Structure formats: C-alpha cells, structure tokens
Amino acid sequence: MPRVINAVLPRRAEPATIVVEDGRITAIEETSAGGGPTEAREGLEVIDAAGRVVLPGLINAHAHIDKTLYGGPWVSAPRVETVAERVAHERRHRDSHGLPAHEYISSLVETMIAAGTTHLRTHTDVDPGVGLRGIAAVAEVARHYEGVIDIQQVAFPQGGLITNPGTLDLLREAVDAGASVIGGLDPAGFDDAPNAHLEAVFDLAASTGTAIDIHLHDGGSLGAWEMGLIARMTEEYGLAGRVAISHAFGIAHPPTQARLLERFAEAGVALVNAAVYDSPVPPLRACAEQGVLLAGGTDGINDLWGPFGDGDMLRRAMLIAYRNSGRSDEELLLALDTVTSNAARVLGVEDHGLHVGGPADLVMVEARTVAQAVAQVPPRRLVMRAGTVVARDGALVAG
Ligand SMILES: [Zn+2]
Structure with a gap:
C-alpha cells in the first residue's frame, strides 16, 4: 500500500500525497509538513517525490x-520524397530485415514503458504481402507486457485498400485476430478512390464494432475536402467519438480550418498528430477552444521510413507545443493533454488520470513544474503501473 508524498501534480497548487491501495488512487491530499517520516513510522511504503512532478500514465x-528496427543494426533510410515512394521502399526491403521482428518491437516497447507510456495505439501493416504477421507479432508482445502497457492495434492498409485487392478481407481477419481499430490511408492521394475507400472503412468498422483511425497526409483543398467527407460519414454511420484522423495535414489549409474544426466538434471526430518533420500540426489552442480532441503520437520510430525517435511522449508533447509556438505554461499544459487526457479519450481508455478512484499509473519526472516537464523533457525517475513500480531512472524493474 504505497503512498507518494510531496508530488507536484498538473493543475494543482500545493504538493500532494497520493494514497494507493490495490492498484488504485484512494486519496489525493495536501502533503502534511514533515509527513514522510511520520507515515514511514506507521509502516507504510512511502515514495518521496521531494517536490518533483508526478504525471498520469503517458499515452501514445x-x-x-x-515496422521498427529499434535495438537492431542501423539501417540507413532512403532519400525519397513521397508517401508512395516510402511505401514502395518498405515493400522492397522489409523481408530482408526480418520485419516484423519480435525482438525490435519488444526493445521499443520496453523503452516506451521506461519513459512512462502506459497505453499505445499502433497502426499495423496488413496487406497480401505481410498478411497478418504484423498483427500476430504485436499481439504477442502485447500479451508479454500485459498489465504494464496496454497496446491497441489498428489494422492498417499501408499498401492501399481499393488499389490493393485482398486487403479488405485481411482487415476483416485482422479484427478477428484482435485489432480494435480500422485504419485508412489517403483515400484520394494514395488510393485514388476516396468514396470507395472511406465506404469500405466505415462499413467494416460499423459491422465489427471497431473504431476508425485514418492516415491523411493529403494537404490543401484535397485534404480539407476529405476531412469534411469523413466528418459527414461519421455522422451518417453514428460513430461520433470513435473516429480519428491521423496527421490531418489538410487542417493547415487556412480557408477551411475554422469551419473544419467546427465540423469535427459537431461530428465527434478527433485529430492525432505527431509533429513530424516540417509537416503541418493542428492548432493546439484552437482545438482546445473549439472542443476538438487533439492527441499526440510518435508515428514510426527508427524504421525504413526514417531514423528518428525514442518513443518518449513528453518529447512529443514538447514538439507539439514548440510547433505551435506555445511558450506559455498554459499552452505547455495543453500540449501535455495531447499525450494524457485527450489521448485517453481518443483511444477509448476510460480508466485514466490522477483522480480518486483512478488507476495508480504514475510517472515521476525530474522537474519542479509541469510546464518545465514538457518544455525540457527531463529524465523519468519512476514509473508506476496499477500501484507497482515498473521502471526506475529509465530502466525496467526486473520481475
Ligand atoms: Zn502513421
């Protein structure tokens, strides 16, 4: 029955004591002066945060x-420009690198856990070439780390859906194999069949009770048009709160941005963005003001698409704030929401957050304020999942 004392929590003025029983938070109260030693004398397990920040579990x-090569030999990424070229490069080389590789996936997942990630949505390639091997590999890793990190799979038609015969049937099989979300990919720009692509995705999600998360790199007026179509279909299929658009680069199209945000709020469509490279990032403040959920992800990490990434969700919150020129504490907290509360809602994770009755999923950061934790991405001192310490100082705790 541990308790964490002297913890600086988001949106709370005074250092707090978090009382944990049976994996849950049973009280959050002001830390009494000199409370630590007293509580220790009473035989309680006391973890003294000593004025450090404690965050809820981080969500990717x-x-x-x-796809990852993390922990394996260095593989140089190609110099190519388009999504289609990157997909083709991956198709040519993934088998020779032994992908999907259980060892690399585990290595990455362990790194994510040590940095405080408790929940993860991952888009797994499904196509006639790789079949369901990726789904099976990720499911096996998910089972291994069950109770430490919750991994949700998107059945993702990375190689196209309408243009890649056989893929739709495989997506259905992927749902039977445990995928809980249906993915999509640039219905117009990549698959060249926007209506057929989206109908296939929405029909499959509606008939299997799964959620939807569509990659949309298409920008400008094309991307804006597709996003309007997704909002309309979300309403028509009655899937409010279960549809996300990932990347959503078209949201940067100034003539339609305000109207689209209004439509997303009305239709219950969320946005997911990883603040990658020089690609557009949705407006942090405007999304919060309009009630549009914006969640953060990492996108691919050290794979055939690119060399970057470490899976650190605080770093991703920092990048989302940075790319929004969000310098104020208030904006840094909004950025933290993208990898905590907002991401929980996008993933449908109801059991999340630092509140009485909530899960004892805690991330202790070497920072004095929450804004500093986002801006400077300091080391994680401790990660607790359901009341059990699973990592200390960036390394998993054995057992
Ligand atoms: Zn992606």
Missing part, C-alpha cells in the same frame, strides 16, 4: 511498432 496515440 499513433505509432507503428510492427
């Missing part, structure tokens, strides 16, 4: 762990 709303 968009990754591709099936």
